[in-house]
Amino acid sequence: MNFPIEKLPNIEFKTNEPLSKYTFTKTGGNADTLAFPKTREELVEIVNTARENDIAITIIGNASNLIIKDGGIRGIVIILPNFKNIEVNGDKVTAEAGATIIDTTIAAQKSSLTGLEFAAGIPGSVGGAVFMNAGAYGGEIKDAFESAEVLLPDGKIVTLTHDDMNFSYRHSLVQENGGIVISATFALKQGDGDKIQAEMDRLNELRRSKQPLEYPSCGSVFKRPTGHFTGPLIIKAGLQGRIIGGAQVSMKHAGFIVNLGGATATDYMNLIHLIQRAIKYQFDIDLHTEVRIIGEDGK
Structure with a gap:
């Protein structure tokens, strides 16, 4: 069954959309329907409509550590480029799922907050990084993660703590429960902005030289x-x-x-x-x- 986009006329959809346009590999087949929600309410509407019509849901982030097969994806595919707000509150940084990890590390550095330097060059989204417990150069998302707002398959939004997420190497709870990360909060520490930037620069140069x-x-x-x-x-x-x-x-x-x-x-x-x-x-x-x-x- 095709997703009934006519029931949600205010949400942006694309049908039979080549996913190669969105993946870092520049490969992948078409999505039956690709959705671009702008608000949490729209995201919940999409999930609830899919559940009511027994339509499979696939969420893709920045598609930087993703291969989509050439046959594409049936059902509804959701992408969150509109969810990109980043806020700093004291020693905590909260970023929406569609924000990039790189932009999140930059926001932390500008507030002289240390703890995310390892992620300065990771090209993924915040949602994808939490989903995968992304890591680089000895650090992992779980090291800085405090909590996340997650939309469950039943349409409820819950807050999951570090302990709830069951992090392990390239694994988190949302890989198992079908949840969609809406935002994540990272608990950081005050540091020296110049030293933080120097470490980010060092790791980015290392990445450029080796990758x-x-x-x-x-x-x-x-x-x-x-x-x-x-x-x-x-x-x-x-x-x-x-x-x-x-x-x-x-x-x-x-x-x-x-x-x-x-x-x-x-x-x-x-x-x-x-x-x-x-x-x-x-x-x-x-x-x-x-x-x-x-x-x-x-x-």
């Missing part, structure tokens, strides 16, 4: 296996530079797969599976994807 930011990619593809680093394993397996279609194991960082031009999500998936098979065969190590993979296979 293939010049190409579209989905970020770090695999979770780090216990006792190993993924990039060196892929290099030892002789797979750095391997190309399938338009997708390549990055020559700059073997833990990334880049779109050289014209890649499809299927190219990405085939390359991921090749890497997993090779690492299992050569080293008896199971590589699990960090990147979120959703949608239906292409024809």
Whole structure:
């Protein structure tokens, strides 16, 4: 069943919309319906209408650590670029789900608040970062997280604390309960603004020097296996530079797969599976994807 957009005439929808326009990989099939709510009330209306009509809901954030398969996504897809407000109150920063983590770290630095420097270059949204418990350079979202407003599948908005979220490596409760993060509050500490900026600059330069930011990619593809680093394993397996279609194991960082031009999500998936098979065969190590993979296979 198609989402009854005519019942919600004041909300912006796009039908049969290519999701490749929204993903960092520049790949992915079409969404049956893509919704752009502007307020919490509109978001609740969409969720309630979908539930009443038994229509599947998919939420995508900044789509920076996401692969959407070439068959696209059925039901209703919700994206929250309009939810981007960031407020600083004392030593706390509250950001709506559609705000970028980068903008959130900048707001913290401007108020001389320390604790989010590790996230200065993470390209995802606040909602996606909480959903994934995103991390970089020894820090994770859970380290600064205090609470989040979450819309549950039954249409209720609840506040979930740090303990409620059941954080672990690249995992949070909302991956299990179907909740949609509306906003998150981070508890930080007063620091020296110049030192905070210097650390953010250092980490961003490190990111630029080591990661293939010049190409579209989905970020770090695999979770780090216990006792190993993924990039060196892929290099030892002789797979750095391997190309399938338009997708390549990055020559700059073997833990990334880049779109050289014209890649499809299927190219990405085939390359991921090749890497997993090779690492299992050569080293008896199971590589699990960090990147979120959703949608239906292409024809």
